Amino acid sequence: xxxxxxxxxxxxxxxxxxxxxxxxxxxxxxxxxxxxxxxxxxxxxxxxxxxxxxxxxxxxxxxxxxxxxxxxxxxxxxxxxxxxxxxxxxxxxxxxxxxxxxxxxxxxxxxxxxxxxxxxxxxxxxxxxx
Numbered sequence: 493x494x495x496x497x498x499x500x501x502x503x504x505x506x507x508x509x510x511x512x513x514x515x516x517x518x519x520x521x522x523x524x525x526x527x528x529x530x531x532x533x534x535x536x537x538x539x540x541x542x543x544x545x546x547x548x549x550x551x552x553x554x555x556x557x558x559x560x561x562x563x564x565x566x567x568x569x570x571x572x573x574x575x576x577x578x579x580x581x582x583x584x585x586x587x588x589x590x591x592x593x594x595x596x597x598x599x600x601x602x603x604x605x606x607x608x609x610x611x612x613x614x615x616x617x618x619x620x621x622x
Contacts, residue, residue, distance in 0.1 A: 562588070 565584040567577035
């Protein structure tokens with residue numbers, strides 16, 4: 493335990509099926525942190541308002557992910573002011589995705605793995621349909 497820079501904390505149940513396992517590792521205040529949590533069940537009761545707020549938060553987080561991904565291409569004008577820039581934005585976003593996909597499969601081993609996964613999926617889907 494302890495609160496220093498390289499402290500590890502580990503709390504374990506007394507027997508295997510009792511309680512969650514929680515572990516924290518840290519190499520310093522700004523270096524990295526790792527956490528592991530195993531929980532069998534979580535019961536949660538929320539109001540209608542809280543449920544709506546959680547849904548809105550999820551949508552905003554998804555929007556932030558898109559902004560992080562495509563924000564560097566996004567024009568600083570409205571669509572009505574400069575539609576051409578917005579079309580260029582759309583093109584850059586698509587090209588960016590294609591480039592990311594191309595880099596993802598740029599080795600023979602990555603392509604072989606992708607092929608194996610696709611073949612396994614095809615076999616499983618064919619078996620399901622039979």
